[in-house]
Structures are given as structure tokens and as C-alpha cells.
Amino acid sequence: MKLYVPHAGHMEGLQDLLACPEDIYAVYMAGAPDYVGTGRTNLSAPGLEEIREQTEYAHEKGVKMEVVLNSSCMGGQHLTPQGFNKINWYFDQLNKSGIDSITVAEPYFVEMLSREYDMEVVVSVLSFVDSPQKAVFYEELGADTIVIDPAVNRDFQKLEAIKESVSCGLKLLVNEGCLYQCPFRYAHFNFFSHANGPGPKLNVLDDYYYYKCLSLRINDPQQLIKSPWIRPEDLKEYEHITDTFKIGGRTHFPNWILNNVRAYAGRHYDGNLMDLLDCPKDIRDLFYIPNKELEGAISQWKRCDKVCIRCGYCKRLTERVVQIYSSEGEQQLLQPLNTERSI
Template identity: 85%
Template sequence: MEGLEDLLSGSQDIYAVYMAGTPDYVGTGRTNLSAPGLEEIQEQTEFAHEKGVKMEIVLNSSCMGGQHLTPQGFNKVKWYFDRLNDIGIDSITVAEPYFVEMLAKDYDMEIVVSVLSFVDSPQKAEFYEGMGADTIVVDPAVNRDFSKLEAIRESVSCNLKLLVNEGCLYQCPFRYAHFNFFSHANGPGPKLNVLDDYYYYKCLSLRINDPQQLVKSPWIRPEDIKEYKHITDTFKIGGRTHFPNWILNNVQAYIQESYDGNLMDLLDCPKDIRDLFYIPNKELGNALEQWKRCDKNCSKCGYCKRLIEKIVQVYSTDGTEQTLQPLKSTGGTT
């Protein structure tokens, strides 16, 4: 509640906020900072509504292990949906197609198809709209493929959202496995007794050893929002595992459509390597025009590698003093 109060007192431009539900019923695709009970959800929803802000619950488990298709699992999920509906939740984000149809049949809450449904084509968007989706969060993998974005926009009449600041690897080989892992680790039992998150640390090591992956990630700069307004005017900021001041910094950057600083400050995913690299956001001004023409054949192109060597700096510590040096002087690795 304290975090929500900070958020909604810090900006007048927030249209909606979202949080995870109770993982005892449906998991999510991210690590849960907390597991809010229904009373907490109701308290925060009422506060958001007082501020004129919509509340969205994210129940975007990418794998339920088939539990939702058993009589016991179905009744459990339905009971939870009923309670959220009674509370006055405005929308529910799901990744499971069965839940899209279930919500469309029995509830008036807005149905948002999660980014974890990987909607990356007009055909897939049409399927989800046919199931009853009100809004689709498009797979960020196509954030820089304008012909595909435009085809999706033309194929459906439902709302679209774009996730602007996810810092995941472009065409990440771990993406499906990682979100399935989260869905079980942060969902209904039995709870997993894992030693570590292999996928996360492997992801970090790939970017540390090959920093061009940082700019290949399909984020959208605040300055480039205007290029997407024929697709949608609804943009989603990822970062519910961060503190409110970090989220508000992002909100202001995207509201103002400008950020003069380190792009790494805005990205959701690689927070553990944020203090390794300095990517001057303002020096990326011409990159989107290149990416619009890009055929994604990286081995022949090399643009991202040249760009990263030209503008990116790495932090170097000498005793207690931290300085910046060009990436190129480190041989392209850190």
C-alpha cells in the first residue's frame, strides 16, 4: 500500500497500475515481491479508484501444469476470479488461453492477453480476439518490426499495448523455459526447492561477455514513443520488482518522451548489471531508423556491434573511485 501511495502521489499521468495476485491460485511470470491477500488487493483497488486510476491483476502463469483443467483446479481458480470481480478489479492479465475464454464467458472485467502469450503475428492476435480478448500486449520481440506491428493493428479491433522497457535478450533461447520456471516457482504448490535461477544468471553472463546484446533487446526509447502512436497510445512500463522511485523515474521519462541519462536506468530486466555499462540514451537518436530497415540478419549486418563500440562506456573501479572508459578500449568485453 505504501508503494502504491508513493506512485499515485508522484505522477498525475498514470492511467492504470498492475500487481500480481495471490500465487496460491494462479502464478505469474515474474518473481513475487509479496503475496497480497484479498483484503490487501481490495484496499489498494479502492485507493487507486479514488485517484481515478484503474487496477489490473496479473495472473499470467505460462504453465499451470494442467491443474486448471481438473475439477478441483477449475473451481479454485473460478472462486478467485469471483472474489476479484467482487472487489472491483478493472482488468486481469492472463497468458493461459483457457482463462481468456473463461473470463470472457462469465465476467465483465477487461481481459488482457499477457506478453507471455507471445502474440507476434496478426494470425495469433486474431485467435485471441476471437476468444474474447479486450486487449493484447504484443510480444516485445516484434517491437522494432513495424510491418508486423502494423499488420497486427490492421487485423484486430481490440486494444493493443506495447511493453517499452523490457531488457530481455532479443530472441532469447531461455524465454519459454524461464517463464515456465517462474510460473511453477511462484504459483500453486508443490513449491520447488531450486538452488538458483540458472536462466537469469546465464542471461546476465551473455550480456556481460557480448554487450551488443544490450542494444539488440527490443526496448523502446522514450523519444521513440511517437513512432508507435499509429499502433497504440497505451504503453506498459515493466518493473513491478522495483521500488516506486525507479518506476516513477520511468513514468516521467516516457510521459516527457525524453531521457537524458543512462538507458540502463530505464530497463527492467538487467538490474544486476546496471552499474557495469553506461549507454547514453540521447546518442541512440538515429538507431530506430536503422532498425526499421533491419532484416534481423545480425551476422551480415553488424550495426549493433558497431553502435555499442562507438557509444557505450563501461565502469571501471580504481580503488574506491569509479570511472568510465570506452567499451572499445576493453576489447568489447567486460
């Protein structure tokens, strides 16, 4: 199994992650937002020299290095002479730094990188590859690997069709904590791409999408179960699709990341599933989902037609296993969940 692990971007964090690198195939981090943005907030923005040093350190540990520049919107800057020259120069410097792969969402970058560089070209989840037809298009553009849209993580018919249609590598994001079929997904990542990319910087009042998404999950906890995560125990169900899995969460601290590495490398987690999900702390600290109680749910999801109004399985599962933390002084108590009321 090839496990891709998030990294905040500074040497100290990388050293913590790779103290015992046996279970880690590759680490990935963001590049400098001055050239191409990313779909997440940057906790750090390593310069080229830092990227080179960290890449060398990872290689010494037998671990590959990937840089993520997966802006979903460049505002057309990459198609201007000045923007193209600036970005092309940065790609050239990354190539010289020795990184093994580069993840992008912009189709133009996929084709450009595949023609001009030897770095492995990875298509980001923010390209939303959710069908065999789209996968073929990206492979023809030059993709070496495609990270499949997590929205189809439980749609095995589509996963198998994608596998059958392309010869490039496939990668699955295992701990996605976002809403299934989120209506804000495109707009939110476009917002992040501009907020965490080249200037001019935005002077926004608030992140509407974040708080709206948060409230939807708090008031309808079924959405937590419907999120397209993959349990560590269920990786075996995906081995005929790929042997390459990605842990999301490069805005988290190394101890959180290492907890995920241990769980997914060991294919077992005895605790709160929320501990593993890449989702806001506000939600992780509110809900308790005993991972062991979800054993066997994958069998239902493999045959599910995803028409929730007819099925109701996730609603029943939520009522049975999801609990809410309540606090009395220093003691944490668990209360059963009633999905018929707001929280």
C-alpha cells in the same frame, strides 16, 4: 497516452506511486500465487482485502487497477475439477473487489474470463503474440487487449499487420531488457510460473537461465542494444499502432518506477538508458549507455531485416556508445567498450 505502471502490491508503495498520479493511467500488480502464478518473482502477495483496498484507493486517484496472473504453465491444474473450482472462485473474488482488468497468459483463462466476467481481459506478453494470425486467435477467444510480444517491437511491418488484423486494444512493453529472441525465454517463464505459483513448491539448486542470460550480455554487450526496448523519445514512432504503453518492473522500488514514469510521460531522458530497463542490477551497474547518443537509431531498426550477420549496425553502435563502469575507490570512471574481448 495511457501509461500502465508496475506496483509491488502493498499500500505504502501504491501511495508513493500515486502521490502525483497525473501521468499514470493504470497500475498493475500480481495476485496471490496460491491460485495462479506469474512470470515474475512476487515481492508481495496481496490478499483479497488488500487488493480491494488498493483498488479503491487507485480509483479515488482516478487510476485504474490491473491484476496480473500470467503464469505460462499451470501444469494442467486448471483443467482438473478441483483446480478449476479454486481458480474460478478467485477470479470471482477479484471481480467483486472492483479491479478493472486482469492479465493472463493461459488461453483457457482468456476465454473463461471473457465469457463470465466484466473485467477487461488482457493477453500477457507471455502469450508471445508476435503475428497477426496469433492476435486474431486471441481476439476470437475474447481478448479485450493484447500486450504484443516485445520481440517484434522493432518490426514495424508485423506491428502494423497486427494492428490491421484486430479491433481489440494493443499494448506495448517499453522497457524490456531481456535478450532479443532469447532461447531461454519459454523455459525460464515456465520455471517462474511453477516457482511463484501454486504448490508443490520447487526445491531448485539455482536459476540456470538467469545466470546464463546474465553472462551472455556481459560477454557480448551488443545484446544490450538488440534488446527490444523503446526509448521515451521514440514513442511517437508507435502512435499509429497504439496509445497504450506498459512499463515493466514490478519487482523494483517506487523511486525506480517513478523515474520511468517521468521519462516516458515526458518522452525524454537525459542519462543512462540502463536506468530505465527492467533488467538485473548486475548489468545496470556495469554499463553506461548515454540515451541521447541513440537518437536516430530507430530509423535503422524500422528498415532492418533482423539478419544480424549481414547488418552489423548494433555491433557498430555498441562500439560507439556503450561504456563500462570501472571503480577506483569512491570514484566512478567510464571506459570505452571493446566488443572484441570478454569483460
